[in-house]
Amino acid sequence: MSELSRAERRQRTERRILDTARELFAQRGFERTTIRAVAQAAEVDPALVMQYYGSKQRLFDAAVRVAEPPAGEAGPEELIEELLGSLDVKLGELPPASLAMMRSMLTHPEAAASARGVLGRQIERVGRSLPGERARLRAALMTMIMLGVAVGHQLLELDELRDVPPEDIARLLRPCLQALSEG
Amino acid sequence: MSELSRAERRQRTERRILDTARELFAQRGFERTTIRAVAQAAEVDPALVMQYYGSKQRLFDAAVRVAEPPAGEAGPEELIEELLGSLDVKLGELPPASLAMMRSMLTHPEAAASARGVLGRQIERVGRSLPGERARLRAALMTMIMLGVAVGHQLLELDELRDVPPEDIARLLRPCLQALSEG
């Protein structure tokens, strides 16, 4: 039937485990996601998950590794659009890796550290290209605004934010971010 | 030595267990907080916790029961000040029951439901006294802004928000909320 070399099958299995884990971590968090559940959803023996990823924590690390935006400089207006677009709203859905990290960041220490890292870098990036005083603090508030909306929208799934076109949210949020962007 | 009636000691023990549980739930979340840990911190046998509260879930329910603001009507400016004040920033610290609920709201289904309830009522309250179109959506965004800042400040403990006088945060956030409050 399927003409797959051993190496190919092996890579496919490993990736299937990783994708399944990401999804489960994203929707249940670290503690409620068991190796056994990942294995079952990936149609694999639990021991295989361990063999490939070493431990549940390392599986989680691999699952939440997230691509960060390029390090180039940008003006405040572009950064606002980047915030509105990349962090959450415009696409209507965050990448599963980000969701997985966010889901566990309040209850799993390692996820919290990871989130602090990502958010810290974004704050620094935004703050560096912000004019006026207290740039870092204002950048932090801008970032937390986006985080709050993302949490309510994608993790808590509040009725009031459901089925709202991302454009509408972006349009309402823009003045808030601009107010913080200017002194 | 201590002149305490049996009923008094009993009430005191029960309350000590509840306070301890609240604190542990607030700083570790539902899953990482064990009945055994609560019992040890309260200097009591784990079985006693069960005897008083029935189950871990019911202990959690009792621990996160939070006082909601009175139902009276208010104008937009007052509501902004109430948001800035009560939800988190002005006092510099949220009540432990709120922290406990927030800590677990992304990973524990019952905590999520509880959070949706509290946030939903606040959104409705704010939205009802907001002029213009899309009042509920704008109220939801205002609420999520406060939630995001509270999360970053009190749960993630971001460096950029640490040791910042709550007044400063409130002053920077006010224009954001006003932008959403007006059409």
Add this chain to the structure above:
DNA sequence: TCGTTGAGTCAACGACTGTTGAGCGAAATG
């Protein structure tokens, strides 16, 4: 003073968890 109540403890059960080492069987290699 004596029997009763009830606050609190002790030891254990059963379920579930992450993790491990031995082993199977098919694909790769010669």
Add this chain to the structure above:
DNA sequence: CATTTCGCTCAACAGTCGTTGACTCAACGA
């Protein structure tokens, strides 16, 4: 075809958890 490699499974261990029932003993009421 014979042998080795290795993807994968099976069964089990050790620990932790929520939860329970029997028990202890000091405070209480008559």
